[in-house]
Amino acid sequence: MKRLIVLSVVFLSVLTNTRMLSGEPLTHTFSIVAYDQQSEQIGVAVQSHWFSVGSIVCWAEPGVGAVATQSLVNVSFGPRALELLKKGTSVQEVLQELINSDEGRDFRQLAIIDANGNVATHTGEKCIADAGHIIGKNYSVLANMMLNKEVVPAISKAFEQSSDPLAERMLAA
DSSP, X not given: OOEEEEEEEHXXXXXXXXXXXXXXXOOOEEEEEEEETTTTEEEXXXXXXXXXXXHHHEEEETTTEEEEEESSOOTTHHHHHHHHHHTTOOHXXXXXXXXXXXXXXXXXXXXXEETTXXXXXXXXXXXXXXXXXXXXXXXXXXXXXXXXXXXXXXXXXXXXXXXXXXXXXXXXX
16 A cells, blocks of 8 residues: 655754854755655655745655645646646656746756656756755655755765655655
8 A cells, every 4th residue: 555755844944044154044945755665655855944835845645646846836836746647647747847837947946756756856947056956766855045065965865874664764864
């Protein structure tokens, strides 16, 4: 039985809003979509300085897939991606359809994973630096407004090095 995990790490956003770097508040958003082959779980998680961001970034449906949309979020990406996946559209085709139809694509980030662990990801050229993504086996991480370019690989490494259940691996990331 395929199961779904959706995590919104809101408690971290409260902590990070109070931290400062060179007099500027730390601001950032990072997310992960992932699939665990052994348990057949699909998951999506987000952490951000924006309060309650999980309600617009994370989209998922058991047996279908999971979506993370961030960096000037296009909320329509979540439901549209899941509907296209239900119709049998590949993750790459879903990503292309959504990005090609969006005038704000250069400012957006989007990661899609299907119920088999196939992943497609986009980071627009005009996302606030440092921004980027990594696609790994059965997962993708997205990040923007990072302190430096070392953050995205660190998120990926934390996920890959954990052998815990999917929810804990996403929290580690």
